Amino acid sequence: MDKPDRRPISLAGIGLISAGAVLGLTLATPASAASPADDARPKPAASPIVDKD
Numbered sequence: 001m002d003k004p005d006r007r008p009i010s011l012a013g014i015g016l017i018s019a020g021a022v023l024g025l026t027l028a029t030p031a032s033a034a035s036p037a038d039d040a041r042p043k044p045a046a047s048p049i050v051d052k053d
Helices: 012-030 034-041
Strands: none
Touching: none
16 A cells, blocks of 8 residues: 655745634634623713812
């Protein structure tokens, strides 16, 4: 049985594949999951403006 021919993969090719995987995972993640602390923080209430003479 003959061994199948294997083509060498360059390090640049591996880097492009991994960068594409990271970009795909980043785009697939919802934006609300990326920053949950911003949503949980209470917003300060607006204070009334009082004119002082």
